[in-house]
Amino acid sequence: MSFNDQSILSRKISTHESRSVTLLLIAVALGYLLLFLALPLFSVFYEAFSKGWRLYLDAIREPDALSAIKLTLITACISVPANLVFGIAAAWSIAKFEFRGKSLLITLIDLPFAVSPVVSGLVYVLLFGANGWIGPWLQAHDIKLIFAVPGIVLATIFVTFPFIARELIPLMQAQGKEEEEAAISLGASGWQTFFRVTLPNIKWGLLYGVILCNARAMGEFGAVSVVSGHIRGLTNTMPLHVEILYNEYNFVAAFSVASLLALLALVTLGIKSLVELQAKRSGEPLHHGA
């Protein structure tokens, strides 16, 4: 009898791993996350506050830091709306129309993802720099792009271009153009169709793309680093400012400013989850293009 019982107990369902294997897998996954994601994030805040509140606030209130924060916000405030307009226009034309060179356009939209940001920055220097193709002309007309705010904004727009377009293209393709055709045949004008039919249909995907685009616009380092020239208080964004402080061994200040960026990332993640939840609740699909 006892022999029988044991044979039943030792029989396993083939799709179920044993408890120890399950625990091991979870432990590995969690450990990995802690080591490479949570621990660095924690250390940023730990270092930032290591010398107390006062130093933390001083580091953030310092004029150069404030100007870096301001420049980062300006950059995001220009590049995100610009990419919002371009992204919708590109996604609209790709999803709703047939035209020659469509696949080329799709490839071009992906270019910023494929090219290293540093290379993107260099391209701008090559084009608009003092020795670049258009540089002398710009100089003659007293227009400063490279080592100035416009260059930083241009580089950021380039790097963050795919986020919104990539988010919208599959969504709009899946939705087709029947609803727009219905609106037009009911007498709606182009703008009425866009604001009353198209935009409400893509709002969650659009918001999702804007969040990702904004996060990248504020955090972009490579491309901006090449075109900015690192002029303190003038052309330093937050990521560049962090690097300079760090290279000067000013760790508390570096981590303080870095903590702001980290905080932004956390807030972004929070909003992103909220948007996903909201989109799910409203029953609209949220496609992840990129």
Add this chain to the structure above:
Amino acid sequence: MSITITNLNKQFGTYKALNDINLEVRSGELLALLGPSGCGKTSLLRIIGGLDVADAGKLLFNGEDVEQRNARERNVGFVFQHYALFRHMTVFENVAFGLRVKPKKERHNEAEIKRRVHELLDLVQLDWLADRYPSQLSGGQRQRIALARALAVEPKILLLDEPFGALDAKVRKELRRWLRRLHDELHITSIFVTHDQEEALEVADRVVVMNKGNIEQIGTPDEVYATPATPFVYQFIGNVNLFHSRDYASWTEQHGDAVAYVRPHDIDISRTPQDSTALQVEVKLVRAIGSVVRVEVAADGSSEFIEIELSRERFDATTLANGDKVFIRPRQFRVFQTGGQHELSAA
């Protein structure tokens, strides 16, 4: 409003979707565009509605050229195969859409919009769904809302693209009759596209049979069924048996290389030869389907089956069984020359 179409052409790349189409739609009639998928019927509908542009040809509404008018300005109601309801709007807002986007000076006030939307929802018998969203409706309900939405702007022409295509058989049948009754009430010139011959024959005043971008025949449901103009119409509408002159010379011999087209219910069956042209066959299969009995027979030495349909009364009289030797003779048939569309005779 009448529609006149002359020499209309449309090409997609190398594919000719519409080939020199000429069609006159009478004011107030319900017309069906019938054909297999890819025959150009939807292209024709979209061109009439202004959603596509023809490459060449004329399109007149009441004798007036509308080529320069886009879909907004044509005053045409379009009902899409997959409804195309605005998914983020309630049923009420969907129907109200056409009224709300009118230019300011033509727009009705809120009370009037409300009254008219409820009137339309009453017409399609779905007023109780006004606050729902399209995703909460069944297919048949969505289709009726789509129709109410199209009717809201008081179109002079109503275009329906496979209106019942995505519905199950029972709902299709109900909606079909309902559409017919609605048309009899409103008398809007209506064109609907379908690949279902039963649907076209049951609902439409006239049927336009299309194939590969050409119009094969225009006629009343009875005309296209009883006197098909081409072999294609014969085969597309209803079942038909083909008797090639090679094998069945006695029925087609005077015409050379030709094919006789015979409907399954136009064949007589008998134990004794009806006349000298009767063909001896063997019964292969007998199946009763509802009110008719379907008999499949084959001539001696032939592997081709001939389909015969008998009413139940006739079948009981002869009581056939598999393997019986019987004689068949077509009561009515038409002969077309092989390969050509040319009709040679009708018996």
